[in-house]
Amino acid sequence: MAEKRWRKRTLAGRALAPETLMMGYGYEPALSEGSLKEPLFQTSTFIFPSAQAGKDFFATMQGRRKPGEGEEPGLVYSRFNNPNLEVLEDRLALWDGAEASLAFASGMAAISTCLWAYLRPGDVVLQSQPIYGGTETLIHSILPEFGVRQVGFEVEGGTAAMQAAAAQARQLGRVAAIYVETPANPTNGLVDIAAARAIAESLTDAQGRRPPLIVDNTMLGPIYCKPLAHGADLVVTSLTKYVGGHSDLIGGGASGARAMLAPVRRMRSTLGTMCDPHTAWLLSRSLETLKLRMAAAAEGARRVAAFLRAHPKIDNVWFLDFLPEGHPDRALHLRQNTSAGSTFSFEVKGGEAGAFALLDRLEIIKLAVSLGGTETLASHPASTTHSAMPPDELKRFSITPALIRISIGVEEPDDLIADLAQALDGVP
Numbered sequence: 445m446a447e448k449r450w451r452k453r454t455l456a457g458r459a460l461a462p463e464t465l466m467m468g469y470g471y472e473p474a475l476s477e478g479s480l481k482e483p484l485f486q487t488s489t490f491i492f493p494s495a496q497a498g499k500d501f502f503a504t505m506q507g508r509r510k511p512g513e514g515e516e517p518g519l520v521y522s523r524f525n526n527p528n529l530e531v532l533e534d535r536l537a538l539w540d541g542a543e544a545s546l547a548f549a550s551g552m553a554a555i556s557t558c559l560w561a562y563l564r565p566g567d568v569v570l571q572s573q574p575i576y577g578g579t580e581t582l583i584h585s586i587l588p589e590f591g592v593r594q595v596g597f598e599v600e601g602g603t604a605a606m607q608a609a610a611a612q613a614r615q616l617g618r619v620a621a622i623y624v625e626t627p628a629n630p631t632n633g634l635v636d637i638a639a640a641r642a643i644a645e646s647l648t649d650a651q652g653r654r655p656p657l658i659v660d661n662t663m664l665g666p667i668y669c670k671p672l673a674h675g676a677d678l679v680v681t682s683l684t685k686y687v688g689g690h691s692d693l694i695g696g697g698a699s700g701a702r703a704m705l706a707p708v709r710r711m712r713s714t715l716g717t718m719c720d721p722h723t724a725w726l727l728s729r730s731l732e733t734l735k736l737r738m739a740a741a742a743e744g745a746r747r748v749a750a751f752l753r754a755h756p757k758i759d760n761v762w763f764l765d766f767l768p769e770g771h772p773d774r775a776l777h778l779r780q781n782t783s784a785g786s787t788f789s790f791e792v793k794g795g796e797a798g799a800f801a802l803l804d805r806l807e808i809i810k811l812a813v814s815l816g817g818t819e820t821l822a823s824h825p826a827s828t829t830h831s832a833m834p835p836d837e838l839k840r841f842s843i844t845p846a847l848i849r850i851s852i853g854v855e856e857p858d859d860l861i862a863d864l865a866q867a868l869d870g871v872p
């Protein structure tokens with residue numbers, strides 16, 4: 445099939461890098477008055493060139509008709525498709541190393557739409573723990589109301605815990621999805637994606653169908669971990685975080701093979717959980733600088749983490765590059781991730797009082813939940829993002845009263861260190 449000029453991925457036999465393709469891939473200026481940047485297609489619907497074209501567009505969208513050689517799927521209605529969404533999806537797929545991507549109204553919209561697409565009453569979800577609170581609520585509290593059961597395994601338990609949970613889940617019913625988050629929020633515990641895939645494969649014979657392995661890649665993705673290359677079927681990302689990167693939007697993505705995404709697309713079109721054109725436009729803008737921002741933040745995080753580790757008022761720093769030799773997660777980190785990223789946690793001496801004293805004295809670093817923006821944010825998981833967890837679970841997952849989570853931005857790292865140093869001076 446003739447390659448469209450705006451989807452050209454090679455030059456003189458050379459595969460172009462996503463860094464280069466982010467500036468134009470998926471967008472043809474000649475179709476938009478030569479505009480260098482894609483215009484914002486702030487429209488709910490699209491005019492069909494003819495009644496037959498409208499019939500064909502619908503039939504293609506609903507899977508009743510195969511598009512002809514080189515035919516672009518026609519635009520219909522912004523709940524189904526929109527040029528801003530399509531540009532974003534084409535580019536996100538490049539970073540994720542995926543055949544295709546879908547963009548959503550939030551990370552939770554992406555996660556929930558994927559789960560609704562694959563789960564039915566009587567099914568069981570196998571999930572890692574801890575996971576993001578919203579996902580935990582969905583799997584633990586809401587899906588059971590629809591007859592879907594859940595079995596969890598602690599990330600700290602490694603592959604053995606995952607295998608034991610899979611055996612337990614199999615007793616309950618058909619395991620219809622394996623859902624993992626790695627690194628886990630907030631303590632950066634890791635899940636071995638290849639081992640999770642092997643478990644999915646091992647369930648195929650017993651069930652006649654392999655459960656899809658869905659990986660939440662928000663913390664390191666899409667630059668520093670590529671779950672699809674390690675065996676994931678679908679990778680989901682809160683684009684609100686690093687991809688959006690400026691703390692000014694909410695969005696989500698799901699990437700994978702077209703066939704894996706087909707039921708997710710159908711569910712998204714029906715539920716209306718897609719990203720809106722303006723947010724998609726902002727996200728395409730942000731993708732141009734994604735790698736630069738993540739690299740600057742990761743370097744800043746490395747320096748801030750080193751400062752904290754050496755400070756007498758700090759107990760533990762859960763930074764992935766600090767995993768000691770011999771720790772099982774160390775080899776996994778080196779195999780699965782290409783950086784420790786820039787969100788990590790640490791404990792302040794003095795429990796909650798010590799943590800609060802530090803947080804209240806910060807001047808440059810802002811006290812807020814969320815992560816992955818250009819600005820550095822600090823939060824207290826036990827009393828905020830994870831406060832709905834029962835006390836024994838908080839303890840089990842090392843979410844102690846002394847724990848602070850920090851997401852490093854792109855400020856000068858020495859300024860952040862100066863802020864932490866002055867705040868720690870005031871901690872009793």
Ligand SMILES: Cc1ncc(COP(=O)(O)O)c(C=O)c1O
Binds near residue numbers: 629660696
């Ligand atoms: C790891 C992780 N996954 C998913 C989400 C949900 O994303 P959103 O807030 O965009 O719905 C978050 C939000 O904090 C998150 O941290």
